[in-house]
Each structure stands twice: as structure tokens, then as C-alpha cells.
Amino acid sequence: MRGRRKDRARSSNQQKGGDSKVDDRPSPVASPSGDPKVAVPGGGDGTMLPVEPSIEVLEVEPTPDGGVEITDITAVLDPDGTVEVERTTAVLDADGRVDTVETEEQVLEVTESDDPAVEEPGAPNDEDRAVTGSAPISQVQAASGNPLPRILAVANQKGGVGKTTTSVNLGAALAELSYRVLVIDLDPQGNATTGLGIDARNFERSMYDVIMRDASLEDCIEPTSMKNLFVAPATIDLAGAEIELVPAFSRELKLKRAIESVIDDFDFVLIDCPPSLGLITVNALAAADEVLVPIQCEYYALEGLSQLMRNVHLVASNLNAGLEVSTIVLTMYDARTKLSDQVAAEVREHFGNKVCRIIIPRTVRLSEAPSFGQPITAFDPSSRGAIAYRELAKEVSGGAS
Numbered sequence: 001m002r003g004r005r006k007d008r009a010r011s012s013n014q015q016k017g018g019d020s021k022v023d024d025r026p027s028p029v030a031s032p033s034g035d036p037k038v039a040v041p042g043g044g045d046g047t048m049l050p051v052e053p054s055i056e057v058l059e060v061e062p063t064p065d066g067g068v069e070i071t072d073i074t075a076v077l078d079p080d081g082t083v084e085v086e087r088t089t090a091v092l093d094a095d096g097r098v099d100t101v102e103t104e105e106q107v108l109e110v111t112e113s114d115d116p117a118v119e120e121p122g123a124p125n126d127e128d129r130a131v132t133g134s135a136p137i138s139q140v141q142a143a144s145g146n147p148l149p150r151i152l153a154v155a156n157q158k159g160g161v162g163k164t165t166t167s168v169n170l171g172a173a174l175a176e177l178s179y180r181v182l183v184i185d186l187d188p189q190g191n192a193t194t195g196l197g198i199d200a201r202n203f204e205r206s207m208y209d210v211i212m213r214d215a216s217l218e219d220c221i222e223p224t225s226m227k228n229l230f231v232a233p234a235t236i237d238l239a240g241a242e243i244e245l246v247p248a249f250s251r252e253l254k255l256k257r258a259i260e261s262v263i264d265d266f267d268f269v270l271i272d273c274p275p276s277l278g279l280i281t282v283n284a285l286a287a288a289d290e291v292l293v294p295i296q297c298e299y300y301a302l303e304g305l306s307q308l309m310r311n312v313h314l315v316a317s318n319l320n321a322g323l324e325v326s327t328i329v330l331t332m333y334d335a336r337t338k339l340s341d342q343v344a345a346e347v348r349e350h351f352g353n354k355v356c357r358i359i360i361p362r363t364v365r366l367s368e369a370p371s372f373g374q375p376i377t378a379f380d381p382s383s384r385g386a387i388a389y390r391e392l393a394k395e396v397s398g399g400a401s
């Protein structure tokens with residue numbers, strides 16, 4: 001890498017049969033340092049060496065024969081706009097002996113493109129972006145520069161596409177950027193509630209009371225363990241609201257009225273919708289300014305989206321004139337499959353610049369975090385998922401104030 005990162009041991013390609021040993025398997029570590037002004041102790045005389053913006057990710061994967069594969073990926077943004085990526089993969093056998101070490105280096109050109117759809121699927125930088133979970137910093141673009149406060153309905157009637165994961169982790173990453181964020185759990189499954197560490201036994205009011213009993217939203221809001229991040233919890237009761245709402249007066253506008261009473265306290269309100277287009281989702285669409293649609297990089301990704309778009313237009317023409325689909329987030333991208341690339345390209349072709357440049361990678365840590373009641377930024381702050389959601393927060397907020 002043109003002499004950079006001399007602090008790291010360099011290894012020649014395809015070393016075989018070294019005899020170094022490791023006692024413990026290292027756990028995944030990553031150290032993002034996005035601040036170009038950062039300096040580290042370096043010169044033997046105690047001076048500080050400047051550090052360029054870089055991300056380093058360590059991945060550890062077990063191998064089928066009981067060994068372990070460790071991959072160290074470092075991406076450094078050069079002042080000339082190129083990104084140097086160095087990837088070192090070491091395979092250790094079951095006894096901890098080094099089997100092979102491979103180093104690959106790549107220099108990626110970063111071009112400012114107005115049309116993200118022109119990105120070539122399968123190009124090397126697609127894969128590297130997925131590995132680091134983020135686009136090069138100079139490519140980050142606001143998905144929407146809309147003024148604060150912003151109310152986003154996170155919706156897709158397809159189940160399991162990452163609505164809740166995105167509501168929780170984008171919310172947490174926005175809160176880290178010092179925005180005040182409210183996540184409204186509008187799904188009777190209550191996954192955003194538990195994913196943010198709120199136990200149904202510990203709150204008195206839920207979104208059911210707000211929607212069906214006109215309870216105040218303010219009384220329902222719970223703080224989370226993250227500064228600036230709040231949640232309006234849901235319980236299974238909310239399933240009944242879908243039917244109970246049918247004869248209710250102003251049934252589509254219940255949530256809108258409730259949010260109006262607290263909106264001055266927040267910069268972002270993210271509404272985690274259930275996987276349906278029923279009255280609960282209509283309430284979310286009627287209350288929101290924008291719709292954020294997570295799309296899973298999987299088969300049939302676009303299936304059902306025309307129905308969602310139709311509903312958004314219906315709500316926009318009858319209940320909420322300003323409503324627009326502002327943001328599409330590609331989720332669960334798996335760099336190992338061609339399919340992920342194909343889906344990403346197809347979605348970009350369809351939705352153009354509404355599609356965020358940041359793609360959320362599929363990572364086990366993201367799926368583990370909810371069972372610890374923590375967003376990924378707290379559960380594993382330096383993981384690929386945390387880095388990706390932080391970059392998404394920057395892109396979505398566009399630095400709005």
C-alpha cells in the first residue's frame with residue numbers, strides 16, 4: 001500500500017506452513033477512524049503521525065476442519081480521492097498453526113456519480129463496499145435533505161426484510177449523531193420494543209393505548225439505554241387494533257394526531273410498520289412525511305412493491321398530500337452471492353437516486369443484537385453492521401440540523 005500502515009506486519013502471498021501459534025481465537029474487531037485530523041503516536045521521537053481516514057475490519061470465520069480464517073481488511077482514503085484496500089487472509093488449522101497467509105491490494109477509483117444505478121454490479125468496489133458495509137466517504141450523499149423534524153414510516157408489507165433492524169439501528173446511529181430520535185413500534189410483534197431493551201412487564205402504556213384509547217403518546221414513550229433514543233413500545237394487543245379500528249372515527253389519523261403532540265421534542269421519528277398494508281400501516285403513512293422502504297437483497301425483492309407504492313399514492317391523494325417514498329435501503333447484502341448484486345442493480349434501475357448508496361451487509365452480529373436488547377452500535381460498535389448503519393445515518397440525515 002505504497003508504504004502506508006508500516007505498523008502492520010506485512011506478509012508475502014501464499015505463505016504456507018508457518019508455525020506461529022495462537023492461544024485464543026481472536027474475536028472480530030474493527031477500528032474505524034473517520035477523522036482526518038486524528039494523529040497517533042508514531043515517530044520514535046514521540047511526535048504524532050497524521051492518519052488518513054481509514055476503516056479496518058477484522059473478520060473471523062470458522063473453517064470446516066475446525067480451524068479459523070482471519071481476514072483483515074483496511075481501506076484508506078487517499079487525498080487524491082482513491083481508496084486503497086488491503087486484504088490479508090490467514091488460515092489457521094485446528095491447533096492454531098498458520099496454514100496460509102494471502103495479501104491482496106487494490107486501489108479503487110472513487111468517482112462522483114449522480115446516478116447510483118450506473119454502478120456496475122459485481123465490480124470489485126461493490127464487494128469491498130459490502131465488506132466494509134459502507135460506501136467511500138466522498139460518495140456519501142444525503143438520501144433526502146428534508147428539514148427537521150422528519151417523520152419516516154419504515155414500511156414494506158413483505159415480512160423479514162429488515163424493517164425493524166433498520167428502525168432500531170438507524171435510530172440508534174442517528175441518536176449517536178446527537179439527533180433526538182423516537183422509534184414508534186407499530187408492530188404487534190413488538191420486535192423494536194424488545195430490540196431496544198424494553199420489557200413489556202415494565203411499561204404501563206403502549207401504542208395500543210395511544211391508537212385505541214387516545215392515551216397520550218408522551219405518557220407511552222420510554223427512554224432506552226442510548227442517549228437521545230426513545231421508543232414508543234408495542235405489545236401483542238396491537239394486533240386487535242387492526243380490527244377494532246375499522247368502525248372508529250378518523251381511524252386513519254389516530255397516529256398523526258398523537259405524533260403532533262410530541263413532535264417538538266424530536267428530530268427524527270421512525271415508525272416501524274408491521275408486514276401488512278392494513279389500517280395500522282395506513283396510520284403510519286398518514287402520519288409520516290416520508291416512507292423508507294428496506295429491500296432485502298434476495299429473490300422476489302421487488303415483489304409486492306407496486307402495491308406498497310399504490311397505497312402510498314392513495315394515502316398521498318386522500319390523507320397526506322406531502323407523503324413521498326424518499327429512501328430505499330438495500331439490506332442483507334451478501335457479497336458472496338451474485339444474486340445480491342443482481343437485486344441491488346435491479347432496485348437501483350427501478351428507484352434511481354432514492355436508493356441509498358450504503359448497502360447493509362448480512363452479518364450475524366446484526367441478527368444477534370436484538371436478543372441482547374441493544375442496537376448494533378452498542379452491542380458491537382466496531383462491527384460491519386454498526387459501521388454500515390452509522391454511514392446510513394449520515395446519508396439519511398445529510399447533516400441536517
Ligand SMILES: Nc1ncnc2c1ncn2[C@@H]1O[C@H](COP(=O)(O)OP(=O)(O)OP(=O)(O)O)[C@@H](O)[C@H]1O
Nearest residue numbers: 159160161162163164165275332361362363366367
Ligand atoms: N443485515 C442483516 N444481517 C443479518 N440478519 C439480519 C439483517 N437484517 C435483519 N436480519 C435478521 O433478519 C430477520 C428479519 O429482520 P427484521 O425483523 O428486521 O425484518 P422485518 O422486516 O422487521 O420483519 P417483520 O416483517 O416480521 O416485521 C431478523 O431475525 C433479523 O435479526
Ligand SMILES: [Mg+2]
Nearest residue numbers: 163164187191
Ligand atoms: Mg419487524
